[in-house]
Amino acid sequence: MTKRQFHVGIVGGGIGGLCLAQGLKKAGIRVSVFERDRARRDRLQDYRIHISPKGSRSLHKCLPHHLFKAFVETCGGEGNSFRFLTERMEELLTLDLRGEDHPVERHRSASRITLRQILLSGLDEVVHFHKMFERYDIAGDGQIIMHFADGTNATCDVLVGADGGGSRVRQQYLPDAQRVDTGVVGIAGKALLTEETRSRLPSSVLRGAGLVMTPERCGMFMALQEFRDNPVRPAGSIGGNDEAAALQPGALFDNTMSYVMWAYGGYRTDIEKGRPLEQMSGNDLQALVLGLIRTWHPDFHRLIAASDPATISVLRIRTSTPVAEWQTTRVTLIGDAIHSMTPYRGMGANIALQDAALLCRKLAAAAEEAQSLEVAIHDYERQMRDYGFAAVRTSLKALEQSVADKGLGFMLMKLFFRLINRAPPLKRLVFANLGSD
Numbered sequence: 001m002t003k004r005q006f007h008v009g010i011v012g013g014g015i016g017g018l019c020l021a022q023g024l025k026k027a028g029i030r031v032s033v034f035e036r037d038r039a040r041r042d043r044l045q046d047y048r049i050h051i052s053p054k055g056s057r058s059l060h061k062c063l064p065h066h067l068f069k070a071f072v073e074t075c076g077g078e079g080n081s082f083r084f085l086t087e088r089m090e091e092l093l094t095l096d097l098r099g100e101d102h103p104v105e106r107h108r109s110a111s112r113i114t115l116r117q118i119l120l121s122g123l124d125e126v127v128h129f130h131k132m133f134e135r136y137d138i139a140g141d142g143q144i145i146m147h148f149a150d151g152t153n154a155t156c157d158v159l160v161g162a163d164g165g166g167s168r169v170r171q172q173y174l175p176d177a178q179r180v181d182t183g184v185v186g187i188a189g190k191a192l193l194t195e196e197t198r199s200r201l202p203s204s205v206l207r208g209a210g211l212v213m214t215p216e217r218c219g220m221f222m223a224l225q226e227f228r229d230n231p232v233r234p235a236g237s238i239g240g241n242d243e244a245a246a247l248q249p250g251a252l253f254d255n256t257m258s259y260v261m262w263a264y265g266g267y268r269t270d271i272e273k274g275r276p277l278e279q280m281s282g283n284d285l286q287a288l289v290l291g292l293i294r295t296w297h298p299d300f301h302r303l304i305a306a307s308d309p310a311t312i313s314v315l316r317i318r319t320s321t322p323v324a325e326w327q328t329t330r331v332t333l334i335g336d337a338i339h340s341m342t343p344y345r346g347m348g349a350n351i352a353l354q355d356a357a358l359l360c361r362k363l364a365a366a367a368e369e370a371q372s373l374e375v376a377i378h379d380y381e382r383q384m385r386d387y388g389f390a391a392v393r394t395s396l397k398a399l400e401q402s403v404a405d406k407g408l409g410f411m412l413m414k415l416f417f418r419l420i421n422r423a424p425p426l427k428r429l430v431f432a433n434l435g436s437d
Contacts, residue, residue, distance in 0.1 A: 003028065003367045009146055009156030011133045011169050013037065015049075015112070016335035016352030017162030018119035021126055023062030023360030029367050032154065033123065034131040034146065036163075048076065048225040048261055049112040050209070053105035055350035058357035060104045064122070071118050076109040076225045076258070083210035084417055089297035092213065092417040109209075109225055112349075128154075133168050136331070144330065158363070158373060159331045162352075165318060167337035174326060174333075179318045179340050182396070184403055185277060186343070187285050188263035189304070189312035193226075197306045202299040205260055211402070212300070215410055218266035218292065219402040222303065226258045262303055263343075264289050265317070266403055278316075282309030317342050319396050322389055328378040334359060339388035344398035347391045355384055 008024055010017045013035030024031040051059070060068050084092040120127060132149035136159055139145055144159045161169025165179055191197055191205075198206075209223035271277065271292065280288065286309050293300050320340045335352030362376040371379075401413075 004369050006030070006157035006367070006373065007032070007155070008158045008160060008363065009034065009144065009154060010160045010162050011146065012161065012163035012167075012335075012337065013120070013127055013129075014162060014164060014335070014352075015116060015119065015349050016356050017160070018116065018123070018127075019059060019062045019353050020160065020162065020334065020356035020360055021123055022064070022067070022119060023356060024363065025123070025126065026062065026064055027360065027364040027367065029363060031126055032156065033127040034133060034148065034154065035127055035129050036132045037129055048223055048259075049110050049115065049349050050223075050346040051075075051108040051110050051115075051353075052347070052350045053102070053107065055353045056108055057105050058350075058353035061357045062353075062360055063119075067118055067121055070121075071110070071115065072108070074110070074114050074118070074227075076111070076227050081208040083208065085210050085212050086414070087212055087214040087293070087296040087300070089204055089299055091421070092414055093421045109223070111225065133163060135172055136169070142330070157330060158377070160359070161331070161333040161337040162335055163337055165320075165336040165340040167333065169331065170333055170337050173329075173331050174323065174338075177323045177338065178321045180321055182317050182319055182342060182399060183267050183269070184265055184317045184342075184399060185268045185271060186263045186265045186315040186317060187271075187277070187289055187312065188261065188315060189282075189286065189289075189307040189309075190259040190261050191303055191306040192308055192311075193258040193260065201260070201302060201306055204297075204299045205303045212296075213402070213410070213414070214296075215406055216266075217270055217403050217405060218264065220262060220264045220293075220300070222260060222262040224258075224260050260303060262307070263315075264292065265344075265399075266292070277314045280314075282312040285309075285312045285314065315343075317399070319399075320389070320392050322392075323385070325385065326381075328374055328381060330373060330377065332359070332377050332381060334384075338384070339392050341392045341395035342399040343395070344402055345391070345395045347395055351388055351391050354387070355380075358383060 007030045010021055010031065010033045013033050017033055021031050021033050059071060063071065082095045084094075086092060130150070131152075134147045134149055136147065137145045139155075143155045143157065145153050145155050146159065147153045159169065161167045161173065163169055170177055191201065205222060206224055210221070212220040212222070268277070271288070277285070286304060286307060289304050290301060293304070318340060319342050320338070323338070334355035336348060339351065341348050341351070359377075359380045362380045363373070365371055366373045366376040
């Protein structure tokens with residue numbers, strides 16, 4: 001059967017945009033990605049990312065078999081648990097991740113850099129680098145003309161903004177859709193697991209992932225990223241991995257040295273003293289965090305002190321505001337470009353992957369002439385708004401629970417977690433609800 005022919009232009013080569021491009025290519029739909037980075041090896045500094053069962057299913061739908069296999073084989077070990085801890089290293093609740101045997105739909109721990117390189121694999125003719133999007137126009141025949149900062153332009157039949165929280169596509173298409181500053185900032189870093197740091201770090205910080213809950217207006221996330229069958233490398237060798245690259249020729253696998261990542265979060269007004277955090281060096285940020293956690297358990301101090309200052313950075317945390325239903329056109333948005341959320345539930349990338357898989361399926365149906373492009377995009381947007389902005393609300397609530405003034409509610413939450421921790425059936429129910437993200 002002859003397919004309807006159309007060309008999809010994607011602005012933004014992050015995880016969501018590239019997953020969509022892989023899915024469209026797999027479906028036989030012409031696609032081009034326009035990415036502002038100068039080359040595929042940009043963005044070498046980044047952290048691990050949690051891929052939920054829904055996120056893993058979305059990758060499985062969009063990727064060809066050999067690339068999904070490469071994704072699975074380059075994920076880190078799950079660490080077997082997710083823990084809720086106090087700042088005194090007291091266990092409140094531990095959720096066991098063992099026993100997950102589904103080949104696709106399971107929790108995974110991936111390097112964001114490695115995942116992006118996998119998603120880029122095989123797209124050499126699709127992805128166009130060093131293309132800073134400025135605006136689009138609609139021609140008389142309905143063609144969409146994309147204009148770039150270098151003076152060039154390109155045309156497409158469907159334009160997808162996958163260009164992140166500061167999306168220029170969204171700013172033109174939905175100017176009333178806003179992101180707001182939560183007032184919370186994150187300071188994050190990595191302790192690379194060399195032989196030396198492994199010997200110095202306590203076992204308490206080398207176990208899976210955990211959220212540190214405190215009675216103050218702050219908290220901290222930490223997670224082990226343990227790459228399987230990966231020999232320990234000398235300190236400082238963050239990039240370059242011939243072993244993983246051998247899994248799929250053409251994929252540049254970087255950042256595969258095992259590490260523990262951490263992210264301290266709190267209100268800027270509580271943390272910042274005079275000089276803006278963004279102007280501070282990694283060494284200064286490291287000293288700042290050590291001062292902020294001076295009353296915490298010494299094991300947390302050892303983790304921060306063992307971290308490479310070059311990996312420590314500041315994240316300004318923002319969130320999208322609700323957007324009313326808009327009139328569907330052949331311009332649409334995925335991921336942070338439309339429903340940017342806080343990182344406090346680890347949902348952002350997974351929702352972007354869900355967007356990519358859903359939009360790919362709808363456009364593939366349009367290619368088979370099962371429905372028009374406008375109807376396909378409308379169906380996608382209707383569903384995306386529901387689950388996307390529900391995730392925005394959930395993530396904002398998690399942020400507030402972590403860093404807001406806590407009082408009696410915090411004491412009750414600690415008690416509740418301890419009770420659940422002693423009741424395996426309740427623990428399985430809590431984990432099932434978390435897993436549904």
